[in-house]
Amino acid sequence: MRRHLLLILTLLVLIPSIAILIVTGWGVVEHERAMKNVTESYVLDLAQSVASRVDRPRFIHRALMMPPRSLDSLVLDMSMPGWVALVDEDGNLLAASSKAQDVLPQIWQVGVPVGRATLLKGPLGDTYTIAAIPTSQGWYVIAAVAWSQLLGPMVRFSHLWPAAVGLLAIVGMCAVWAFWRWLIMPLLSLEAEVSSLKWGIDLPKPDDPLAVWELRRLRKVLYQLAETAKEREELTQRYVSDLVQVQEEERTKLAREIHDGPLQDVTALLQRILLLKQESWSEKAKKYIEIAEESATAAVRELRGLCDTLSPPWLDLGLLQALTELTERLARIYGIKVYLEASEIPDVNEDITLAFFRIVQEAINNAVKHGGAKNVWVRLACEKGYLVLQIEDDGSGFDFEGDIESLRIKGHRGIANMAERMRMVNGQIDIKSSSNRGTIILCKVLLPLSGEKSPGNAFDV
Incomplete structure (x- = not known):
């Protein structure tokens, strides 16, 4: 749950705003429906009340004795909200209440349904409810009322209330959007960037202009720490590089000293033993001389092998020839099978040649000494612009989780x-x-390659 806490908090802030909008919309719809029902009921009752009065015999008798335009005084001029009028079958006005004189010409429509209420819009945007009720004389009683006149504050409130609540909900949603845009998104971006950051190698973005000030400050501090770690890593790499370079120089110097010193002395000793061997000696003395010759020969061989290990002279022949010589020697020394498969490769510099040579040398030594391998496969090829070296053995292996620094x-x-x-x-x-x-x-x-290289032969060393 903690992993999705930011999303949960965002939803907790967003849901009330959405709920307010939904409730507000539902409330507006229900309020409009209630006002419509009230006005319809009122208008129908008003029209039916006047229609029942018009159907009275006294009213009919007086209406038959008077001209149509004189019937105004016979229609009830009520003090209640709304207005009423009396029309004939053709829609001609026979009589109307005083309140209807100005309103009727503006909203009256001949096609008003009979027996039920209808909503109409006035010229000024007011809402009216109008109803037509027939009488026994074939006339029609028209009743109408304006919503603002009948309901008053309820109409005004029906417009102000949803506007205020809707505005509040919109402000809440804008706050949620701002919260997500300037806090949550930059924080998630920072988390993703830090989780994939290779400490001491990569650098995060120094700034995020869309984030809040606190996150921008945090990112700046993180960038400074990463920059310091990278500088420290670069310093370590330079130190290690210098150390490896000094190590190679010391190996070359030591090989030269062994070659010019002990190896020459033992070689001279071997020559003297060979000269001494030509003299006449007893059988016992000859036996000791032969033992000394064998020891001197073995010492010369070991010293030369040591010189070749410390500073291989065949590195100057190129990477492929150097690996061929190395695998043959290690196969003889350890009594194993080393299979070298190499395709034609371009010339590489001395640093790459030395690096690949030492890696193969170290890998075979580890495979035999620590893994007990009997077979080692070394593959050298050019693939997609890269010089690729692969070393595989059938030893016991070890549990490796990918952290070289821990090793x-x-x-x-x-x-x-x-x-x-x-x-x-x-x-x-x-x-x-x-x-x-x-x-x-x-x-x-990575190497700059030009064209494909033809595959070479496989060597069984």
């Missing part, structure tokens, strides 16, 4: 180093792994 904190720096190397070349890395299901590492770097 760094726990001391598992292998994957963290892969991510840092991809970040240095503006690439992307995606790792999928679970227990007993192996690991898949996917790396992508």
Whole structure:
């Protein structure tokens, strides 16, 4: 419920306004109906009362003895609201009350239904109710009343009350609209933006002119915090990049020192042993000399392998040749199968070559040492403008939830180093792994490609 609290609060404010409008509309309709019934009943009673008087024998006798225009004095001139008139079958006026003299010509219509009340509009917009009742002489008694005359304040109230209540409801709905437009919508936008914000990478919008002042201030503070986090992340990345660069330089320096120092000394020692082996010695002495030769040869091999690991000389041959040499060596060292599948790729710079080389090296080492993998598949290809590297193994895998930083904190720096190397070349890395299901590492770097590349061969190392 708390998740939808803003929507609930908005509805709680909006529903009363809508209810007021509905009740007001219903009240206006019922009020109009009640006034209509009152006026119709009044007019019919008035017309029937006068018609019963006209049907009296005395009135008929006097009417027959007098000219039609002299019948005015015979029609009841009442002090009650409304007016009455007497017309013949052709609609000619025979007599009328004094109040009807000015009104009748304006609203009188020959087609008024007989026996029931009808609503008419006067020339000034007033509403009238009129009724025609027949008499025994074939004449018709016409009765009419103006709503403003009969109902008075009720008519005025019927116009003012719905206008006031409707205005109040409209103000309430406008308030709800303003509440939703300048508070709820900016708040929902801020919530959606913050929930998708990659802290230390993305920046939210610095301002929202449509939001209320408090939300604009909150967004400004959030922007400042995100900007600080991004600067800190950039500083960390520069630090890590410098650290990796220094690490590579130290590896190259160490490989050079090993090659120029211990490796040369052991090689010279091996040459002396070979020269010593040519002299005449006893069988026992020859056996010791052969052991020394084997040890020196093994030391030379290990020192050269160490130099190649620290600073691979085949990196200068290009990415594909470097990966081919690396997978062959690691397959021999660990006694596993490494399958390299590569299509023709364009030339890439030294940074990308080094990053992909170290990632493959780290991935195979982790797959064998930690996952016990027996087979590793390395795929290198160009796809949709990207240079794609995929490494898959059949090892035991591990439970990975996608948080590389947590692995760094726990001391598992292998994957963290892969991510840092991809970040240095503006690439992307995606790792999928679970227990007993192996690991898949996917790396992508955007490259300017021109034309399609023909597929290469697959190598079974």
